[in-house]
Amino acid sequence: MAAAAMIVLSLAGGRAAWTQDRGSRAETRPSSNPLEGNAQAISNGAAMFRTRCAGCHGPGARGYLGPDLTGFWAAGGTDDRMFAIVRRGVPGTDMIGADPQRVLDKDIWQTLAYIRTLSAVPTSPPTGDAANGERLFRTNCTGCHRVDGRGGQLGPDLSRIGAARPRAGLAGKIRGSADFIRTGYEPVTLVTKEGERIRGVKKNEDEFSIQIMDARERLQGYLKTNLLEFTSDKQSLMPAYGADRLNDRDLDDLLRYLTSLRGTDSGQR
Amino acid sequence: MRAVTGRLLHAALVAAAISSAVAAQQPGGQVTAQALRDGLKDPSRWLTYGGDYANHRHSPLTQITPANVHRLVPQWQFQTDTLGKFEAAPLVLDGVVYVTGPLDTGWALDARSGRQIWRYKRDLPSGLIACCGLVNRGFGVLGDRLFKTTLDAHVVAISRKTGAIEWDAAMENFRHGYSGTTAPLVVKDKVIVGIAGAEYGIRGFIDAYDAASGKRVWRFYTTAGPDDPGNRTWRGTDPKAWEHGGGSIWVPGAYDPELNLVYWGTGNAGPDYSGNEREGDNLYTASLVALDADTGELRWHYQFTPHDIWDYDSTQMPILADLTLGGEARKAVLFANRNGFFYVLDRATGKLIRAKPFINTTWAKEIRADGRPMFQPNSVPSEDGTKVCPDQSGGTNWMPPSFDPSLGLLFVTARESCGIFFSWKDDYTPGEAFRGGAVQRLGEGQFSALRAIDVATGERRWEFPYSSQSWAGVLSTASGLVFAGGSGNVMAFDAKTGKNLWHFQTGSSLYAGAITYMVDGRQYVLMPSGTTLTAFALAEF
Numbered sequence: 001m002a003a004a005a006m007i008v009l010s011l012a013g014g015r016a017a018w019t020q021d022r023g024s025r026a027e028t029r030p031s032s033n034p035l036e037g038n039a040q041a042i043s044n045g046a047a048m049f050r051t052r053c054a055g056c057h058g059p060g061a062r063g064y065l066g067p068d069l070t071g072f073w074a075a076g077g078t079d080d081r082m083f084a085i086v087r088r089g090v091p092g093t094d095m096i097g098a099d100p101q102r103v104l105d106k107d108i109w110q111t112l113a114y115i116r117t118l119s120a121v122p123t124s125p126p127t128g129d130a131a132n133g134e135r136l137f138r139t140n141c142t143g144c145h146r147v148d149g150r151g152g153q154l155g156p157d158l159s160r161i162g163a164a165r166p167r168a169g170l171a172g173k174i175r176g177s178a179d180f181i182r183t184g185y186e187p188v189t190l191v192t193k194e195g196e197r198i199r200g201v202k203k204n205e206d207e208f209s210i211q212i213m214d215a216r217e218r219l220q221g222y223l224k225t226n227l228l229e230f231t232s233d234k235q236s237l238m239p240a241y242g243a244d245r246l247n248d249r250d251l252d253d254l255l256r257y258l259t260s261l262r263g264t265d266s267g268q269r
Numbered sequence: 270m271r272a273v274t275g276r277l278l279h280a281a282l283v284a285a286a287i288s289s290a291v292a293a294q295q296p297g298g299q300v301t302a303q304a305l306r307d308g309l310k311d312p313s314r315w316l317t318y319g320g321d322y323a324n325h326r327h328s329p330l331t332q333i334t335p336a337n338v339h340r341l342v343p344q345w346q347f348q349t350d351t352l353g354k355f356e357a358a359p360l361v362l363d364g365v366v367y368v369t370g371p372l373d374t375g376w377a378l379d380a381r382s383g384r385q386i387w388r389y390k391r392d393l394p395s396g397l398i399a400c401c402g403l404v405n406r407g408f409g410v411l412g413d414r415l416f417k418t419t420l421d422a423h424v425v426a427i428s429r430k431t432g433a434i435e436w437d438a439a440m441e442n443f444r445h446g447y448s449g450t451t452a453p454l455v456v457k458d459k460v461i462v463g464i465a466g467a468e469y470g471i472r473g474f475i476d477a478y479d480a481a482s483g484k485r486v487w488r489f490y491t492t493a494g495p496d497d498p499g500n501r502t503w504r505g506t507d508p509k510a511w512e513h514g515g516g517s518i519w520v521p522g523a524y525d526p527e528l529n530l531v532y533w534g535t536g537n538a539g540p541d542y543s544g545n546e547r548e549g550d551n552l553y554t555a556s557l558v559a560l561d562a563d564t565g566e567l568r569w570h571y572q573f574t575p576h577d578i579w580d581y582d583s584t585q586m587p588i589l590a591d592l593t594l595g596g597e598a599r600k601a602v603l604f605a606n607r608n609g610f611f612y613v614l615d616r617a618t619g620k621l622i623r624a625k626p627f628i629n630t631t632w633a634k635e636i637r638a639d640g641r642p643m644f645q646p647n648s649v650p651s652e653d654g655t656k657v658c659p660d661q662s663g664g665t666n667w668m669p670p671s672f673d674p675s676l677g678l679l680f681v682t683a684r685e686s687c688g689i690f691f692s693w694k695d696d697y698t699p700g701e702a703f704r705g706g707a708v709q710r711l712g713e714g715q716f717s718a719l720r721a722i723d724v725a726t727g728e729r730r731w732e733f734p735y736s737s738q739s740w741a742g743v744l745s746t747a748s749g750l751v752f753a754g755g756s757g758n759v760m761a762f763d764a765k766t767g768k769n770l771w772h773f774q775t776g777s778s779l780y781a782g783a784i785t786y787m788v789d790g791r792q793y794v795l796m797p798s799g800t801t802l803t804a805f806a807l808a809e810f
Contacts, residue, residue, distance in 0.1 A: 050693060054707040055468065059691050062709070091352060099396045206756035207736050208772060 033079040035109045036116060045114030048107060053115075056095075061118045070119050074160045076263060082115075083108055126256055128249075133257025136250055144238070147261060153217055154201065155238060156182055160263030167259050174251060176240020187233040188212060193226055201237060300362060300410050302457045306526055313787040318358040318407050318452040319669065320784070322524040323589040326671040328785045331748040332792035333807060338750060338761045338771045340808045344793065345383035347802040349374060354780050355797035356667070357407040358452060358742070360415075361786040366795065367429070368802065369405040369452075373419050377432065380788045383804060389432035391419055398700055399448035400468040404780075406520060406667070409453030409460055411480050416460045418449025424462050424478055436483030440464050440476060445699040447471050454521040456531060456562050459486055463518020467536045467582070470703035473516030473554075475533055477565055487565030491516030491535040491553050499552035499570075507546035513697045514547060515539030516554045519584035519667050523602070528617060530559045530568055532589070532602055536582040541661070542650040542692040543578070543705025550575040555583045557604060559619060569619035571640060574608045578650055579632060579690065580661035580708075581608040586669040588679070589616060594725060603724055605670055605681045607663030610636060611722055625727030627720060628664040628685050632657050650690035650706050660688030660715075661708045669782050671743040671751065672724070673764055679724050680743045680751050680764070683732075684717045686710065719743070719753045721767060731767030733760075742782020744794070752783040752794055759783060759796045759803070775803055 035041035050059070061069040072082060086108050089097030098108065142151035145158050161170065172178035181187070188210065190198045200212035203219070210230055211221040215237070224230065239245075246254070298304065300316060308321020312329045320326045333341065349355075353371025360367045365386065366378040373391035378384065397403070399420050409416040414426045414435060421443040426435040440462070441447035446469025454461045459477040467473060473491035478484065492514035493499030503511040517536030524531050538547060538554035553567075555574035560567055574581045588603040592613070602616040609630035613622040624636035633642035648657050662684065670681035692706035717739045721730040739755030746752075750770075751762040757778055761771040777799020785794045794805045 050707075052702055055702050055704045058709055059707045060709075096397060096399075097395075205736055206774065207758055207760070207769075208774070 029080070029083065029105070031078070031080045033083075033109050033112050033116070035106070035113045036079070038113060041110040041113045042117055043114075045110035045112070048111045049114050052103075053111065061115055069115055073116070073119055074263070076160070079112060082112055086111070126259065128252035128254075128256030130253070130256045130260055132250070133253035133255070136246075136254045137257055140241070140246075154213060154215065156185060158258065159261055162259040162261040167255055170255055170258050171251065173238070174241050174246070174254065176236075176242065181236055185237070187235065187237045188230060189233055190222060190230045191228040192222070193228055195228070199233075199237065202232075299412055301412070302455075305411070305455060312785075314362045315358070315360055315784045315786050316362060316410060317360075317454065318521045319523065319586055319588075322456075322526065324521075324523045324586050324669070324672075325588060325590075325674065326669055326742070326744050326782060326784075327673055328744070328746045330746055330785055330787060330792045332787070333746065333750060333761075333785075333794065334748040335750060335763050335770055337807055341761065341771055341773070341794065341805045342808045343773065344804045344806050345381075346804075347376070347378055347383040347385070349376075349800040351800060353403055354778070354799055355802070356402065356404040356450075356780045357797060358669070358782060359784055359795055359797065359802065360408050360410055361784065361788075361795070362410070364788050366802075367408050367410065367415055368797070369407055369417050370800065371405065372403050373405060373417075375405075375408065375415070375417065375427070375432065377429070378802075380786065380793065380804075383802065387430075387432040389427055391421075391425070393419070394421055394443070396444065397421060397448070398443060398446045398466070398469055399450070400466065402450075402780075405450055405452075406781075407452035409455040409521075411455045411458075411460070414480065416453045416455065416462075416478075416480070418451055418453065418462050420448050420450070422447040422449050422464060422466075424449060424453070424460065424476070424483075426460070426480070426483060438478055438483045438485065440474075441471070445469070445471065446701075446703075451518050452521045454524060454531065455480065456524050459562070461522070461531060461562075463491075463533065465517040465519055465536070467515030467517040467539045467554075468541065468702055468704055469700060470513030470515070470539050470697045471517070472512050472514060473518060473536060475518055475522075475531075475558075475560065475565070477562075489558070489560055489565040489567065491518070491556075491558070492538075493552045497552075502550040502552045503547055505544075505546045505548035507697075510547035511551075513539060513703060514551060514554060515541075517582065517584060519582065520586050520669065523587045523589050524562060525589055525600075525616060528600075529562050530616070531562050532557060532559050532587045532616065534583040534585050534587055534604065536584045537580045538577045540695045540697075540703045540705025541578075541580040542690055542708070543694060544576055544649075544692075546694075548576070551577065555581055555608075557583065557587060557602065557614065557619070559616070571612075571614055571619045571621065573604070573606050573610070573612065575641065578692070579608070579657060581606070581663055582666075583607060584667060585665060588670070588672045590672060590674060590724065592677075592724065594622065601724075603672060603679060605665050605679060605683075605722070607659075607665060608632070608642075609659050609664035610642075611679070611681075611724075611727055612636075613724060613727075623727055626664075627681065627722055627727075627729065628683055629658050630664070631687070650692035652691065652693060654689040654691050654709065656687055656711070657690050658687035659684060660686040660710050661690070662686065662710075666740065668740050668780070669742040671745040671782075673745045673749075673751075675747070676749075676764055677724050678730060678764065679722045680745055680753065681720055681722065682717060682739050682741055682743060682753060682755075683720045684715070684738070686715045717755065719751070719755075719762065719767070721751075721764070733762060733767050733769060739779065741779035744783040744785060746785060752785075752796070754779050754796075757798060759794075759798065759805075773803070773805065775799070775801060777801060 144155035200214035375389040377386040446466040522533035538551040555577040556572040621640040688708040718734040735755030775798035781797040
């Protein structure tokens with residue numbers, strides 16, 4: 001605790017704004033977390049997270065009553081932005097602001113330092129040839145996936161996928177062994193009264209209607225009374241790239257490329 | 270003294286003259302204590318959260334029927350200018366709708382057109398601490414006054430005619446995590462309310478305030494203090510566990526005028542998932558308490574979930590029903606509980622008549638004849654996580670069910686779910702979250718459905734599965750209709766078969782139940798969704 005306080009004071013240069021004000025003003029607040037990577041801060045932050053945040057955000061910050069925080073930085077969020085959300089809250093929701101009387105700035109930075117460790121970032125040294133990986137991506141993936149504005153939109157945008165998912169998770173998805181499908185991309189097959197068979201990804205549904213993007217990226221809604229059948233498919237629209245389609249070395253290259261994708265500042269998901 | 274007496278007498282005479290003149294103007298008459306007892310006998314009105322003191326939410330109106338409900342169309346909408354959502358049951362009397370909204374707002378609206386007559390908004394302090402939505406579940410009414418609880422733990426009386434404040438009583442200190450969201454239950458001359466905040470280590474209570482003056486008449490603590498024999502059920506390493514032991518109140522109770530008892534479901538014990546510091550049954554959390562309406566004294570209690578460690582708040586609406594069971598007439602209270610069991614209790618004595626699960630449960634599969642659950646092994650929240658069904662949001666929640674006495678069916682918005690329950694040690698600090706753990710919901714196999722339960726047997730008669738989680742309350746009518754919904758759709762069902770007969774997509778999620786009323790010879794169904802109220806009636810072409 002003392003070590004963390006020393007770091008905070010030294011960074012602030014002993015300015016009055018840090019030592020006297022319980023809540024710093026935006027113009028005096030550091031824009032990036034001064035306690036990132038600090039072991040003591042992370043440990044304290046873990047306890048604070050469990051008592052103040054986990055009740056809504058879940059024990060691993062993956063979301064519960066409140067949103068999943070583990071993809072926050074991958075989606076373009078900054079330390080400054082998250083600090084502001086915690087300090088000010090989100091009006092009209094259960095995310096109440098943190099009263100400076102009770103929650104000090106350093107409490108927030110410590111908690112953020114801990115949450116940062118929950119974000120999926122690979123730790124082993126990278127292998128594979130990213131340039132070949134990019135070639136493989138352009139050949140096999142851009143029909144459905146977009147990176148930095150180039151590619152299809154049937155599947156998720158992958159511009160920040162390297163910061164959002166661990167390497168092992170990406171490998172599982174490519175090989176077809178991962179069964180997780182992101183919301184908004186669940187595959188469905190519809191058969192209309194005219195007998196037309198449509199495959200697509202589900203964007204929304206209620207008891208009487210279903211809204212999809214079809215394989216040609218056309219958006220459309222259907223009333224269920226106008227459909228002969230609609231089924232949620234087990235098989236993802238994304239093909240499985242087994243070792244016969246993509247050997248291990250090529251997979252390695254592709255993963256090297258994907259894990260390098262940390263996004264631009266466009267703020268797009 | 271003589272001058273004061275003279276003035277008082279004069280004031281009393283003037284008041285009597287005004288009230289009789291007013292009574293002559295109002296078509297339905299003043300909302301008196303008797304009018305509240307009459308409940309839905311005048312079905313043009315809806316005077317309490319549950320429709321009447323028995324909480325059936327079952328209207329005698331029959332203009333809308335299973336045969337014509339497909340002609341139901343929107344007549345008007347009212348939209349608030351707030352963030353948040355409606356969880357309230359609107360009240361209707363004499364052509365005016367009275368409804369509370371999020372962030373302690375409230376409105377009087379023309380029941381014919383939805384147009385605002387007046388608006389109320391409380392000036393809330395900063396630093397509010399309230400779990401689970403800055404919402405409110407409705408007004409209470411008596412005479413020319415409306416009553417509501419507030420997020421900063423007050424109870425207020427406002428003028429029914431103008432929305433102006435008439436009295437304001439503090440229930441507790443909101444900075445310590447206390448908040449008010451329940452609709453009041455007005456009984457005789459008292460406004461009965463309860464406090465919430467069990468996620469913040471409060472000590473819960475039910476209060477009665479004098480409707481005229483706002484003075485507190487009685488308080489019943491839902492965690493037993495040292496002067497209560499129930500205090501023995503708070504053992505464990507924290508000797509003060511009962512002081513921050515929870516027992517929130519979220520929705521109004523029921524009232525039996527003959528027995529003069531109010532019945533109230535109490536909330537979870539705190540900290541929610543960690544029970545070592547509070548070993549014992551933890552009375553009177555997760556219970557149904559029957560209190561003398563005049564004094565607040567406890568007549569009996571029945572605990573649904575002794576030593577609750579799953580956040581199984583018993584903050585559901587109790588329903589009073591006179592049933593014939595096994596050839597015998599029984600005065601019963603029905604309770605579809607968050608813990609997944611549907612209970613029928615004797616409402617004079619609190620004895621268990623029957624309990625049967627209405628969803629898949631793993632924490633207990635049976636309730637014994639003596640009323641205690643048979644706890645299943647491997648159900649205790651742990652550091653590494655323990656799978657339990659239902660998850661902490663339970664088999665049902667705050668959303669009110671409905672009871673059709675002619676069919677003997679209870680209609681409830683039910684949830685099938687499981688969660689991984691984690692627990693750890695939390696230290697109590699006033700105003701800070703005090704949950705002792707968290708729950709990771711398991712999406713696989715989770716769904717919600719409208720279920721009809723035969724109250725005599727506990728068997729499920731029918732169900733309608735929704736395509737996503739529903740938090741909608743339920744309304745039923747004497748023509749054999751059930752109004753509920755999910756995914757933003759308000760839906761009408763045949764009460765006997767569960768067949769869906771009509772729906773309308775309101776565009777926002779449903780967090781409250783519909784009500785129904787009559788004005789100008791037309792029956793309206795009023796449904797809150799998101800920050801919108803939509804009024805439906807039969808198309809007149």
